[in-house]
Amino acid sequence: MSVHVASVGMGKYGKRPEGLIDLAAEAANAALEGVGRRPIDLLVAGSMLAHGAHGQEALLPRLAARLGLEAASGFRVDSASGTGGMAFHTAVVALETGRFERALVVATEKMTDRTTATNTKELAASLDASEVAAGATMPGLAAIVTQRYLERFHRSTAICDAATVHARAMSVDNPAAHFQKAVTPEEVAKSRLVSTPLRLLHCSAISDGATAVVLERGTGPATVLGIGQGFESVRLVDRDDLTTFAATRVAAQRAYQNAKVGPKEVDVAEVHDAFAPFVYIHMEDLGLSEVGQAPDAFERGEVRRDGRIPVNPSGGVIGRGHPVAASGLAEDAEVALQLRGEAGAHAVARLPKVGLAQAMSGIASHNFVTILGRGGE
């Protein structure tokens, strides 16, 4: 049974005065308007940080009441920064059973009302406790991964700068993105060190925002051709190789098989660059570039909107800002916008037929790959 993305509601990401539910409702209402407010019988929503500080455990009933969806059924999902990707996949699977007709998928996060220290601590909840006990943070572990990549492939930190420059060059064309100003390699290289070798502008920004999509049974320009997930050890010391993420490779293999397409057929990709150099690892794990060679694809301009394989035309996590749970759904949403010809100023040069979205939890311990394309039915 086919499922397709019928509409997208991309809320504005950035420092927002509104709360978690207001942000969610903004994106959700935009998505609902997109399908002429046709009836929704399934609500799938997620937020990583709605627990704890926000005390908003009852996310689903609050959202259902706010959106007038009391007649729908609902699932709340949780997979750290991959929550949005998981929400999308959950809705796809539920619709494929035939039990539901049309689903609203929402991922929302409110972060800027808390201190960096609090956010850092809560985000570290997706890491291994023994590593956190030694003072590991997300940027700290991402820095270790980056160093391993640079060392293995004999690259300099210039590739990290280039990844940020690309992301910010893309995000200026995306009105929903947090960052509306491009940066030069020099500006990136001069930003303050966060965790060597990663600098501030290599790290995704704490942001507020929500994304919503309506998925329904049937086919369209953004039909779900395939989905796949993968896991890898949360504890990084149990991994043999930190320059590749098994969770992506497994998820991609399953999604490609499911979709009956290969990496060469992918016309546009959105990947989870929570830290700028991760874009290279993701491209390589997804088969969009040879191992160790993704930085060359960037240098040759192949990832630009008019290139061989446009990557993160939305600006990605680095350019869009990172309201953690929302990012995973923004990736699916962006690919849907591109395929539906609704991406406006951030549309890739040639209307794509097949697009791929990848979401990541923590340091790639649970990853999601979605492949969208034209439905054949």
Place this chain on the structure above:
Amino acid sequence: MTDNGESIEVRRCDSCGARFLPNDGACPRCGSTRTRPLAVPALGTVLAATEMTSPAEGWHAPHRLALVEMPEAVRLFAIVDGGLPAPGTVVAVRREGEVYRARTEPTAG
């Protein structure tokens, strides 16, 4: 560089032979719970190290953390006392409570 006689305890899986850092249960490779302690020399090689200028709450900046490969290919994260070691640096590792700490070996003499 010689073994200073110190050791740290790791685990060895009886089922698949994997060596790994003590965890809360099963072998991370095969899932077996039949594992036993194994002492390995407390000298390891730094694979990567980072200096965090905005460490987590409760840590002083800069906080230095190294990914260290111990004998038997067991890896651990160690808090670094002293300067940031380059990859390939050999460090002495000791356990302190629930964390590991590493210091760079003094130069000869």
